Amino acid sequence: MAKIVRNQPIRVPRIPSEVRRLVEGRNFGFVATLMxxxxxxxxxxxxDIEDDYILVNTVKGRVKDRNTDRDPRVSxxxxxxxxxxxxxxxxxxxxxxxxIGAVEHIDKMAKxxxxxxxxxxxxxxxxxxxxxxxxxxxx
Numbered sequence: 001m002a003k004i005v006r007n008q009p010i011r012v013p014r015i016p017s018e019v020r021r022l023v024e025g026r027n028f029g030f031v032a033t034l035m036x037x038x039x040x041x042x043x044x045x046x047x048d049i050e051d052d053y054i055l056v057n058t059v060k061g062r063v064k065d066r067n068t069d070r071d072p073r074v075s076x077x078x079x080x081x082x083x084x085x086x087x088x089x090x091x092x093x094x095x096x097x098x099x100i101g102a103v104e105h106i107d108k109m110a111k112x113x114x115x116x117x118x119x120x121x122x123x124x125x126x127x128x129x130x131x132x133x134x135x136x137x138x139x
Contacts, residue, residue: 014052015049015052015133015136016136016138018088018138019078019088019090019136019138020049022078022079022080022086022087022088023047023048023049023054023078024049025080025081026081026112026113027047027078027079027080027081028044028045028046028047028078028079028081029044029045029046029047029054029056029076029077029078030042030043030044030045030076030077030078031043031045031056031064031074031075031076032074032075032076032077033063033064033067033068033071033073033074034067034070034071034073035063035067036067036070041063041064041067043062043063043064045057045058045076046109046112046113047076047078048105048108048109048112050130052133053095053130053131053132053133054076054090054092054130054131054133055105055128055129055130055131056076056128056129056131057102057105057106057109057126057127057128057129058126058127058129059122059124059125059126059127060099060125060126060127061125065097065127068094068097068129072093072094072095073091073092073093074091074092074093074094074131075089075090075091075092076089076090076131078090085139086139087139088136088137088138088139089136089137089139090131090133090135090137091133091134091135091136091137092131092132092133092134092135093131093132093134094129094130094131095130095131095132096129096130097127097128097129097130098127098128099125099126099127099128100128101128102126102127102128103123103126105126105128106119106121106123106126107119
């Protein structure tokens, strides 16, 4: 896994096939962010993968979004819905937030998780987070 060294670029570790399978499956992620006082905050999220980045789609201004504006470090736990004792943890940073394609992406996630073609929840202010993994643990 990538080691953080000051003044050197962080390499994105390759996502192992076992982790890729969990992300691509219909498994929820639980993303932990840090509150201003340093306490953890955890939210269930739909997850996606693009190249070796983890994608999360959320709404601008939610607690987790405000937390990552201040401190981009996150941890995501993903349990296998078929066997919750099989899971992974991905620690990394939100390196990009974009509105481009976010509505289309939430529709893609609604298809994956709900089997519908259009997400019926909030469509305004959607963001895609691109998370760069720094450490990956498989259990």
